[in-house]
Amino acid sequence: MVRSPCCCHDAGVKKGPWTEEEDRALVEHIQRHGGHVGSWRNLPKAAGLNRCGKSCRLRWTNYLRPDIKRGNFTDDEERLIIALHAELGNKWSTIATHLDGRTDNEIKNYWNTHIRKKLLRMGVDPVTHQRLPPEDILLNGATPAGGLPEAILSAAASLGGLNSVLVQAQALQLLLQAINGGAAAGLMANNFSPAGSSIVVPSFQDQMNLLAHHASYRPADDYLNSTASFAEHDVVQRLNASAPAPAAPAAPPVALVPAASFPQEVAAAAPADDRTVQGFSNLLSEPMEMPSMCSLEDDPFWKDMLESSRLPPL
């Protein structure tokens, strides 16, 4: 089929930001017609606008429509968007029909600038809504020349921003798995262990104990108030089953970055025994000044999302 040339390609048709006069002309024209547009293609001429019909439609639907809600998205809206996106994917217009006064463009922008990043920080793939493999959480985008420590520190510091112990446990588990089996092994070996020694990755129970002694650990939900129910929880059981043996030898250290590039205060704070665990303990007990992971960090929705995400095969 031969595509008809879009009016936007006409010479002399104005593009770019709309002026108040143009907005007024468009609104008045549509109001004169009782809110009915008819043909968008013919509208610019009828309204006295030197604009493409497509541009007019976009301006009206995304900005000038009287039922558009402006301002920040509420937590409820955010939750709804995530839930709908998990169900529908990038069907922004369909998602928009479930949120009063929000446009597909606004939702799309909000997703790309806020929610997507938030999910990535939490280790959730924004496309599949499944949990990312550890290497993607920690190593994605890290550069050999110093990017790795930053990625690890960021991930570790993020743990301090999560109040849910379950999320902390999962994130720490991922962190330790990645360090034990991934490229970060060399880094950690260089900084926390005598040369040539293996890295000790604690059992899941040890990790729970570590978290239990974490200064900012605060019983905040059912999982914390009932150790039994916490241990029985499916996700915990799966994590226990997948946790590496306590003294499993690590891969031979591979130095990716100079030892000096890791914060000295962290290395210095680690006692001789159990250096790796204590190193992380110190990272956790002295949370860095980080922006809150999200405004919903106490919200069960986020916890549920991580719980329901699939564990990567080990």
Place this chain on the structure above:
DNA sequence: AAGAAGACCAACCGCGAGCAG
């Protein structure tokens, strides 16, 4: 204080679907 970098978001572009003739 000034420039750089990053974040945000309105607007644009190209494609496909649907419809009328």
Place this chain on the structure above:
DNA sequence: GCTGCTCGCGGTTGGTCTTCT
């Protein structure tokens, strides 16, 4: 069934604002 037209959608761009160095 084919063709041409229009609309709507989703991805992307680029200008503006904010934050950082």
